[in-house]
C-alpha cells in the first residue's frame with residue numbers, strides 16, 4: 001500500500017468551519033440576538049467541567065481498547081459532519097437540505113452497489129441499525145400481515161423487540177455452537193410454520209459470525225419466503241468478498257457474496273463505515289415497497305417533485321450532516337477492495353487471525369471459536385474444568401486487565417450457553433446454564449500491529465491470577 005498521510009481532524013475542521021462561516025457571511029451580516037449570549041466565565045467553567053467529564057470515557061481511539069463495537073469517526077467524517085452540522089440541514093425533505101439529500105441518494109446507491117443489490121433498489125439512511133432493521137421488519141409485515149418471521153437465536157435482540165413493537169410473531173431458529181443459523185433448523189421451520197420473511201445476519205454482534213446466507217437464500221426461495229439480511233455490523237466486509245480482494249484464511253467470502261440475493265439489507269456506516277453515531281441504512285431490492293411509506297404531509301415536500309427522502313423513511317427529522325459526512329468519507333476512502341475502505345477492513349480481519357494465533361501460542365488462554373470477521377472470543381484456561389470456574393476466571397481477567405493502573409487493556413465479556421461451550425470445548429463440565437468468555441472487537445486497523453502484544457499482556461495477567469504452578473489446568477483447547 002502506498003504511504004499516504006493521515007489527515008488531522010484539526011486542520012480539516014478549521015478549513016471546514018471557516019468555509020461555512022465565510023459562506024454564512026455572504027448572506028449579509030447581522031447581530032446575534034443578545035439572549036443567545038453566555039457569560040464568558042460561566043462558559044469557561046462549563047467547558048472545563050464538560051471536557052473533564054468526557055475523560056470518563058474509555059480510550060476508544062486506542063488499540064488498547066479492544067472491547068465493544070466502538071471507535072471514533074475518521075477525521076474526514078468528523079470535519080465533514082461539523083461543516084454540515086453548522087448549517088444543520090434536515091434530510092427529511094429536499095427543502096430541509098438539498099445538497100445533503102442529494103449526497104444521501106448518492107451514498108445509498110454506493111452502498112447498494114457494494115452489497116451487489118440492483119441499482120433500482122430503494123433505500124435511505126437511518127439513525128442506526130435498530131431503525132434500519134425496524135423498517136425491514138415493518139415492510140415484511142406489510143407484505144405478509146398474517147405470516148411469521150424466522151430469526152436465529154443468535155441474531156441481535158432488536159429483532160425480537162421490534163417484532164413485539166410490530167406485533168409480529170417470531171419463530172426462533174437454532175444456531176450452531178459458533179453462532180451461525182442452523183440450516184436443518186431453518187428447513188424445519190420453513191416446513192412447519194407459515195413464514196413470510198427470514199432474518200439472516202452477516203456478522204453477529206456476539207461472535208462476528210456469518211449465517212450461511214449462500215445456502216439459506218435458495219432454501220427460502222424454494223419456499224417462496226423473503227430474506228432480510230442484518231448486515232448492520234458486517235455489511236462492509238462484502239468488499240473483501242469481491243473478485244480483486246485478497247484471500248484471508250477463514251473469511252466466509254461466499255456467504256458475503258450471497259447478500260446480493262437478499263430482499264432487504266440493513267447496514268450501519270456508524271460501525272464499519274468510519275462514521276459518527278447516527279448513521280444506519282436500509283435498502284430494499286424492490287422499489288415498489290416505497291408504497292408502504294406513503295403519507296400526506298401538509299408541512300413539507302414543497303420545493304420539488306423529486307423524491308423527498310422523508311417520503312420513504314419512517315423517521316421524520318434526520319441529520320443531513322450524517323449524509324454529508326458519509327459522502328465525503330466515501331469519496332476520500334472509496335468502497336473498493338484494495339484502496340479506500342477495503343484495506344482498513346482487511347487489516348481488522350487479519351488482526352483477528354493474529355489475535356487468535358497469539359492466544360493459541362499462550363499457556364494461559366484458549367480460543368473459544370475461530371473468528372470469521374474481526375470479533376475474537378477467547379478464555380482463560382482454568383484449574384477446574386467447569387463453567388463456574390471459567391465464568392469467574394473470565395470475569396476476573398476482564399476486570400483486572402481494564403483496571404491495571406499502568407497498562408490497562410479493555411476487552412468485553414460475552415455469555416455463551418452451556419450447550420455451545422461444551423460443544424466447542426468438550427472437556428468443560430456444565431455446572432451452570434451459561435458462562436462468560438472474553439470477547440474483543442478488533443475494528444481498528446491498528447489492531448493488526450498490536451494484537452500479539454495485547455494478547456501477551458492478557459496472558460501475563462491471566463498467569464498472575466492463576467493458581468500456583470504444578471496444579472492441573474484445563475488445556476482443552478482451542479477450537
Ligand SMILES: Cc1ncc(COP(=O)(O)O)c(C=O)c1O
Nearest residue numbers: 128129130156203205230232233
Ligand atoms: C447485527 C446488529 N444488528 C443491529 C444492531 C443495532 O444497531 P444500532 O446499535 O446501530 O441501533 C447491532 C448493534 O450492534 C448489530 O450488531
